[in-house]
Amino acid sequence: MINVLPGNLANLIAAGEVVGRPASVLKELMENSIDAGADNISVYVEDAGRTVIKVIDNGSGMDTEDAKICFERHATSKISSPEDLEKIMSYGFRGEALASIAAVSRVVLKTRREQDEVGVEVHCTQSQIQLCQQVSTPKGCIIEVRDLFYNTPARRKFLKTEAAELRHIVQEFGRVALTRPQIAFSLTHNNKQLYNLRPVQMFVQRIADFCGISLVKELAAVSTDTSLVNVSGFVGNPTDARKTLGNQYLFVNGRYFRSPYIHKAICRPYEDLLKEGQTPSYFLFLDADPSRIDVNIHPAKTEVKFEDEQMIFEIVTAAVRQTLARNAFTPSIDFETAPTIDFPAISKEAPHFVVPPKIDFDPLFNPFDFDGPHAQVQQQPLPSSNSMDLFVQGKYIIAQSDHGLMIVSVQKARERVFYDSFFPNLAEKEPVVEQTLYPMTISLSPENHFLAIENIDVFGRFGFDLRDLGQNDVVLYGLPSGMSCERKGVEDTLIELLSALRRGLIGETIAQDTATLAHSAAMSMQNMPTKAEAQLLVKELMDCRQCAEAPTGGKTFTIITNEEIDKLI
Known part of the structure; x- marks a missing residue:
């Protein structure tokens, strides 16, 4: 038997699409305030929206009848005919937001129009009006959403951590605030003001x-x-x-x-x-x-x-x-880089190109080690890493010797060198922090700023002396021992570490955390090395204990013998 669902159940189902998390509620409420003509919108949030989301505006307000009917599904003042759908300029028009929000929370609305002496207060729970009374209130609307998802425990259980939900709230707050620079916006979380955006004339401001x-x-x-x-x-x-x-x-x-x-x-x-x-x-x-x-x-x-x-x-x-x-944002020509050499593409499906090595590969083999056991089996000495003939080709360093070609991955080599530099320090209970000559202020995106502040202790374990300056800024007073103080590199390393935090790649073991830091530091170095820098990188790589393997996996280099080259050509 087919039944027509009761209104409160239909609203509960519809809320699944409209209200995904606290940030979804904030977005709908802020957009309603803008549609009401407000030029000052204040947002107050507690527990990243789980407990309270309150929006106060000085918009046009509503009379008693509208204040009651606005919680009905498909109740809207934005459209009245199919033709209106073709010229929508307002944020809202579907009439679903407040009905969906009221279906999964406890809502209190206070509102007054400018021409009215008193306003109205409406309490709505599970899509039902519980209270409607006259009240003294400023012009505009004060809408408070409490106990989000209190009646849908499964939805509440799947909310992320407070830090994660707050990042989503800041993101939605910004998406709305950026579109209306002439409107004043503020955001307060747990009684701490996070943003106070003054009205400005220019979008860039x-x-x-x-x-x-x-x-x-x-x-x-x-x-x-x-x-x-x-x-x-x-x-x-x-x-x-x-x-x-x-x-x-x-x-x-x-x-x-x-x-x-x-x-x-x-x-x-x-x-x-x-x-x-x-x-x-x-x-x-x-x-x-x-x-x-x-x-x-x-x-x-x-x-x-x-x-x-x-x-x-x-x-x-x-x-x-x-x-x-x-603005002359064009590629620059690096005259330090060797001319491009086009190597022939080798098909994976061509079995005659796959030649098994005649000897087992030793990952500890160092072609520049003249005193080790491997030196005795070489019929001809290999050149020193300080004088060897090499050039940088794209993402690789190609070194030539009498026995063939050594191809080094710049990214993987840097990871290994950084890892061996960082690990002894991070293995200590209190890593050594090298103080910067001057405090280094770094501006982050709002989401990254909140993530950084929530994880100041994590950055401390890496050797970063990081502190909050507010307004999306952090200041660094110290860096991990061995890290370059070059500003762009430090900033990019921080951003890479924040990305790793989001993906859950930090906090497992000291070795994994060191590998993550090494990877982040290597990724922050966007420039390809000059010939002299490549010479030094290869030398430092060969001094590492496990020079052939990158800490995050994969080889740092491979060797193609002259015999293998002969079979390829």
């Missing part, structure tokens, strides 16, 4: 206030107007690109949205400017005729369909490419 002034210094303006879409905003300098996502923001008609397709359009002009896996920062606004886009794809309203998607792709790509060219 809001980026500076939310993401940090250091990021703004690396941005270039984008501005292209066409009959189909206007593209404006900022893209990052290729040298500031990261291997972790964090500062990628797309907006259409003032609404944040996600689009792998448009993301690809933005990244395409960077193809020859970035190393593999890097992603540039960008803050791009697309302004288009609302009748040519569809925002009614998903209840969360973070997906958008464009009528002329391919054309918009090309326009965005051209706009970004023009900006990169105008």
Whole structure:
């Protein structure tokens, strides 16, 4: 038998799509405040939204009838006919958010219009109005969501840690606040104010206030107007690109949205400017005729369909490419690098190319060791690592000897050298911290800032003397013994470690943590070595105990004998 579900059960099911976590609630409430014409929005959160999410605004407010009906499913003031769907400019229009939130929490709403002497207070629990009474309250709305998912224990159990949920809250807060620089926003968590964004006239000022002034210094303006879409905003300098996502923001008609397709359009002009896996920062606004886009794809309203998607792709790509060219973000020529040599591609399916070695491979073999046991079996001495003939080819160092070619992975070699340098220090209960000559202030993304502060003790175990400065900044007074003090390298190492923290790669064993630190430090060194630096790297690698193996796995080098080369050609 088919039954029509009761309203409260239908709302509970719908809440599964609209209310995924505390950050989802915050997003809907902040967007409602903007639609109400507020120019001052304050957010208060406790326990990363599990206990309390409160939003106070000075918008238009509601009368008693609207305050009661707003918790009904599909109750909205934004649209009234099918034609309205083709010209949506407001954030909300589906009329599902408050009904879904009230289905999985206890909600208290206080609101008053400017023309009313008194306001109204409404209590709603499990989609049912429990109380409605007159109350003295300021113009606008105060909406408080308590005990999120109290009646759905399974949903509550699957929430992440407080730090993780707070990062999501900050992320959603930023996505909304960035779109409206003329509105004042504040965010307070557990009675500690995290953000106080003043109203500003220029979008770039809001980026500076939310993401940090250091990021703004690396941005270039984008501005292209066409009959189909206007593209404006900022893209990052290729040298500031990261291997972790964090500062990628797309907006259409003032609404944040996600689009792998448009993301690809933005990244395409960077193809020859970035190393593999890097992603540039960008803050791009697309302004288009609302009748040519569809925002009614998903209840969360973070997906958008464009009528002329391919054309918009090309326009965005051209706009970004023009900006990169105008700001001279072009590849530089490294005259230290040896000429490119094209090695023939060897098919994996060609069995005649696979030649088993005539002798067993010894991972402890050091071709530059003249005093060890291996030196006695060599018929001809190999050249010293200080004078050997080598050159840098892409990601590899190719060293030539009388017996063949030694191919060294720059990344893996650096990992091994860093590992052997860091391990003795990290194995101590209190690692040695080398004090920096001057305190080093580093600006992080909001998400990375919170993650860093939550894990100050972890960074201490690595040898970082790191402290919070607030407003997305941290200051370093000391570094792990043996680490370079070069600012860009330190900043990139911190970001790589934060990425490892997110993936749960820290905290297992001292060896694993040392390998993670070594990998992060190696990844932060984006430059390829000069010939002299390559000479030194090979020498340091050969001094390591397990020089043939990288701490995170894989070989640091391989040797192709002259006999093997003869069989390949």
